[in-house]
Each structure stands twice: as structure tokens, then as C-alpha cells.
Amino acid sequence: xxxxxxxxxxxxxxxxxxxxxxxxxxxxxxxxxxxxxxxxxxxxxxxxxxxxxxxxxxxxxxxxxxxxxxxxxxxxxxxxxxxxxxxxxxxxxxxxxxxxxxxxxxxxxxxxxxxxxxxxxxxxxxxxxxxxxxxxxxxxxxxxxxxxxxxxxxxxxxxxxxxxxxxxxxxxxxxxxxxxxxxxxxxxxxxxxxxxxxxxxx
Amino acid sequence: xxxxxxxxxxxxxxxxxxxxxxxxxxxxxxxxxxxxxxxxxxxxxxxxxxxxxxxxxxxxxxxxxxxxxxxxxxxxxxxxxxxxxxxxxxxxxxxxxxxxxxxxxxxxxxxxxxxxxxxxxxxxxxxxxxxxxxxxxxxxxxxxxxxxxxxxxxxxxxxxxxxxxxxxxxxxxxxxxxxxxxxxxxxxxxxxxxxxxxxxxx
DNA sequence: TTTTAGACCATTTAATGATTTTAGTCGAAA
DNA sequence: TTTCGACTAAAATCATTAAATGGTCTAAAA
Numbered sequence: 369x370x371x372x373x374x375x376x377x378x379x380x381x382x383x384x385x386x387x388x389x390x391x392x393x394x395x396x397x398x399x400x401x402x403x404x405x406x407x408x409x410x411x412x413x414x415x416x417x418x419x420x421x422x423x424x425x426x427x428x429x430x431x432x433x434x435x436x437x438x439x440x441x442x443x444x445x446x447x448x449x450x451x452x453x454x455x456x457x458x459x460x461x462x463x464x465x466x467x468x469x470x471x472x473x474x475x476x477x478x479x480x481x482x483x484x485x486x487x488x489x490x491x492x493x494x495x496x497x498x499x500x501x502x503x504x505x506x507x508x509x510x511x512x513x514x515x516x517x518x519x520x521x522x523x524x525x526x527x528x529x530x531x532x533x534x535x536x537x538x539x540x541x542x543x544x545x546x547x548x549x550x551x552x553x554x555x556x557x558x559x560x561x562x563x564x565x566x567x568x569x570x
Numbered sequence: 571x572x573x574x575x576x577x578x579x580x581x582x583x584x585x586x587x588x589x590x591x592x593x594x595x596x597x598x599x600x601x602x603x604x605x606x607x608x609x610x611x612x613x614x615x616x617x618x619x620x621x622x623x624x625x626x627x628x629x630x631x632x633x634x635x636x637x638x639x640x641x642x643x644x645x646x647x648x649x650x651x652x653x654x655x656x657x658x659x660x661x662x663x664x665x666x667x668x669x670x671x672x673x674x675x676x677x678x679x680x681x682x683x684x685x686x687x688x689x690x691x692x693x694x695x696x697x698x699x700x701x702x703x704x705x706x707x708x709x710x711x712x713x714x715x716x717x718x719x720x721x722x723x724x725x726x727x728x729x730x731x732x733x734x735x736x737x738x739x740x741x742x743x744x745x746x747x748x749x750x751x752x753x754x755x756x757x758x759x760x761x762x763x764x765x766x767x768x769x770x771x772x
Numbered sequence: 773t774t775t776t777a778g779a780c781c782a783t784t785t786a787a788t789g790a791t792t793t794t795a796g797t798c799g800a801a802a
Numbered sequence: 803t804t805t806c807g808a809c810t811a812a813a814a815t816c817a818t819t820a821a822a823t824g825g826t827c828t829a830a831a832a
Contacts (some may be wrong), residue, residue, distance in 0.1 A: 381804090402794060413806040418796065454768065481683065484813095508767070517767045521758050524748065525767070527741065528734070528759055535737030539729065546726065556723050557730055564766030565710070565719045565727070566656065583775090604823060615777040620825065686784095 382420050382430070385410060390431045390473065398428055398477050398485060425488055428473070432492060435471045439463070443503065453511040458558055460507060464500070464533065465554065468541050471496075501526045529561070584622050584632070587612065592633045592675065600630055600679045600687060627690055630675070634694060637673045641665070645705065655713040660760055662709060666702070666735065667756065670743045673698075703728045731763070 389406045396405070403424050407414040421427045446459045468475050474496070478489055504526040511517030519525050536557075539545045546553055591608045598607070605626050609616040623629045648661045670677050676698070680691055706728040713719030721727050738759075741747045748755055 378803095403796080404794075414795085415797075415807080416805055419804065422796095424795065511767070515769060518769045519767050520761070524755060524758055525762060527747075528738065528762070531737040531741065532730070532734040535733040536730065539733065545729075553726060556726055559722070560727060560730070560763070560766070562766050562768040563770070564762070564764050565713070565721050566764040567717060567720045568765070568770070579774090605825085606823075616824085617778080617826075618776055621775065626824065
């Protein structure tokens with residue numbers, strides 16, 4: 369078997385592990401899932417898993433990264449589209465609010481708040497928050513460049529918007545506090561963002 | 571001692587307990603503070619405390635309520651002032667963002683997230699969140715009535731604003747992530763809220 | 773009559789040692 | 803190159819015992 373096929377087979381096995389691990393982690397959570405659980409689900413020995421991954425933590429990171437990729441793909445379609453910047457922001461927020469479902473394993477780890485995993489939680493949180501702030505900054509910058517937006521402090525505004533979205537995850541997704549469709553709610557919020565609440569006389 | 575003086579004396583002792591308890595809770599947190607700690611700080615026996623309060627939880631609630639009163643007093647000055655509605659909102663947000671310092675015991679309890687106290691946390695959170703939403707609704711309603719604001723869904727907007735403020739408590743107060751003054755940061759955010767980010771051509 | 777506090781109870785928490793489980797490694801076999 | 807059984811060290815769990823704590827009772831003091 370030449371080198372490329374060997375690497376391909378290696379990758380295939382890694383992908384298989386990540387897929388199965390994703391399901392096992394989803395079922396039991398990070399803490400309660402053992403590497404032996406994952407191995408058994410793959411019908412292999414535990415040390416086989418360690419041939420492909422350095423540690424349990426690395427497997428979990430790969431799982432979360434795969435889920436993040438699914439979200440990134442959707443978001444990149446929006447960023448690269450011909451939509452107006454305003455519509456891009458709308459589409460982005462709508463898609464981003466699916467994060468809690470698409471990146472279920474990451475959110476579960478964060479909410480577990482297990483003191484033994486705070487380091488892992490902080491690593492992941494930092495990585496994905498930084499990424500999100502970059503996306504929002506890019507959108508705000510595009511809007512400013514096209515003279516559609518006026519934003520005094522893009523860095524601050526990006527963080528504020530991300531913080532607001534994250535804060536709303538709980539009432540919108542975990543508590544189901546409103547009966548209107550998510551689209552309606554997000555639309556109202558975005559209109560507040562775009563046009564403000566102060567009435568300006570023409 | 572007639573009845574009024576008796577009641578007065580009773581209240582005085584309750585106030586003394588709340589004051590001292592506030593300090594002890596602030597020092598050790600709810601969980602680590604024992605009723606005996608509070609009693610010793612007052613140079614009394616533990617069962618004396620139970621003569622004035624039904625439970626440790628009731629003492630803590632009284633402590634938090636006292637702190638909340640300090641914040642309410644400041645906010646009521648704003649609500650009852652002759653300021654324009656826009657300036658009232660500005661002043662309210664500035665004052666409200668002091669909550670994390672003025673209501674320190676409440677915030678400490680919430681961040682402890684002790685599973686044995688989730689019930690108490692939820693009771694207090696519900697109480698004070700409901701109160702805050704009412705204040706924001708009143709301000710938005712006043713603005714709409716004076717035709718200064720245009721808000722499609724006052725209930726939703728109030729909750730969104732409160733959620734955003736709460737979400738920003740961490741970066742602004744606990745992580746000191748920005749070097750500008752708090753006033754500057756809050757001002758920028760409020761301008762986003764009032765006027766939006768979309769440039770509207772006259 | 774009101775206030776106080778020591779003694780007490782039931783429950784919770786902490787400490788401890790023993791046992792089990794788990795992450796990760798090694799080396800031989802396939 | 804890949805797999806896995808055996809193994810190790812550390813971590814986690816369990817059962818038991820002791821200590822601590824929230825709260826109560828009742829008698830004494832103010």
C-alpha cells in the first residue's frame with residue numbers, strides 16, 4: 369500500500385472513530401464516557417483508539433471540531449453569497465443560533481461545568497468565541513466599507529453582539545419562553561440593532 | 571415597654587443581624603457561612619438568631635433584599651427625575667451595571683452554582699429579573715408614549731436588553747477586558763440601541 | 773412577656789481506608 | 803502498519819465512621 373492510501377486509510381479510521389465517539393459522547397457526556405466505551409462501540413480494543421488519537425481529550429476535540437465544521441460550512445455559504453450586508457447579518461444570526469443544536473457536544477461540556485475539565489472548557493470556549501468575534505467583525509467591517517453601517521467601535525460592538533446572542537441561547541432554546549417562531553424573534557431583535565429604537569424625524 | 575417600642579426593638583435586632591450577616595456572607599459565601607458564624611459575630615447564641623429569623627435562607631434573603639434596596643433607591647431617583655426618556659435610559663443602564671457590586675451577595679450565590687442551593691438561586695433570580703424587566707418595560711413604554719421610541723414588541727425588547735446587560739457583566743466587571751471607562755463603553759452600546767448601526771440617508 | 777442560650781436531634785458533610793475503574797502504555801502477534 | 807491483551811499509575815468510587823450544621827426545645831434571665 370503506497371503512502372497516500374495508507375494516509376487515507378488512517379484518516380478513514382480517524383473519521384470513523386470521531387463519528388462513533390460523537391454519538392457516545394452525546395449519549396453520556398464527556399465525563400461519563402470512557403475510551404473503552406468508544407472502543408466497544410467500534411468493536412475494537414481500547415489501545416487501538418490510542419493508535420489514532422493521543423488522548424480522550426483529543427478525541428473529544430475532534431468531535432467538537434467536526435460539529436463546528438458543519439456550522440462553519442453553513443456560515444461560509446452566507447458570507448460568500450451575493451446578499452446585501454444587512455441580509456448577510458440576518459442570515460448569519462439565524463444560522464448561528466443553531467449552534468446550540470449543531471455543536472451539541474461542546475454545549476453539553478460547557479454546561480456540565482465539571483471542575484476537572486475547566487481547562488478543556490476554557491480552551492474550546494476561547495477558540496470558538498474568538499472565531500465568532502472575527503466573523504461578526506468581518507460583517508460589520510463590510511457594512512462600514514459599503515457605507516451601509518456606522519459603527520464607532522467595531523471590536524466592542526462585535527463582542528457585545530456575540531455576548532447578547534449567547535445570553536439569549538438560554539431563554540430561546542432551553543426555556544422556550546416565547547411562542548413566536550424563532551425567525552420572528554430574531555428579526556425583531558435585528559431590526560432593533562439595524563435601526564435602533566429612537567424615532568428620527570425626517 | 572409598649573407594643574410599638576417592642577416591635578421597634580425587634581426590628582432593630584433584625585437589622586443588626588442582617589448587617590452583620592451581610593459581612594459574614596460576603597466574606598465566606600452562602601454555603602461556607604454557618605448560622606453559628608453569624609451568631610458569634612453578633613456575640614449571641616445560635617438559637618437567638620432563630621428567634622428573629624425562620625432559617626438561614628431567610629437571613630440570606632433579607633441580606634440580598636437590603637442590597638437590592640440600595641440599588642432600587644438609586645434607580646428610583648432616575649425614574650422619578652425630569653430627565654428625557656433617552657437620558658433616563660442612559661442613567662438607568664449606568665446605575666444598573668453597578669448591580670454586580672451593590673448586590674454582591676446575590677451575585678456570589680449565583681456564581682457559586684451550588685447544586686444544594688439551586689432552588690434559592692432560582693427564587694432570587696426570578697424575583698429580581700422580573701423586577702428589572704418591569705423597569706425596562708416602563709422606560710420603553712414611556713418612550714413609545716412620548717413618541718421618542720418605536721418598539722414593535724416591548725416585552726421581547728425588555729428581555730433582550732436585560733439579557734444583554736447581564737451577559738456583559740462578566741466581560742465588563744469580572745474580566746476587565748477593556749481599558750476605556752465604563753461610561754464610554756456603555757455610551758457606545760446605548761447609541762447602538764438608540765440609533766442602530768444602519769446609516770439612513772436623510 | 774420577651775429574649776437568650778445550652779442541650780439536643782436529625783441530617784449533612786468530611787475524613788479515611790479499601791476497592792474498583794479508567795486513561796494511557798507496552799510489547800508481541802496478526 | 804495495525805491490533806489487542808496485559809499491565810501500570812492515577813483517579814474515582816464506595817462503605818464506614820466521625821464531625822459539623824440547620825434547626826428545635828425548654829428553662830432561665832432580663
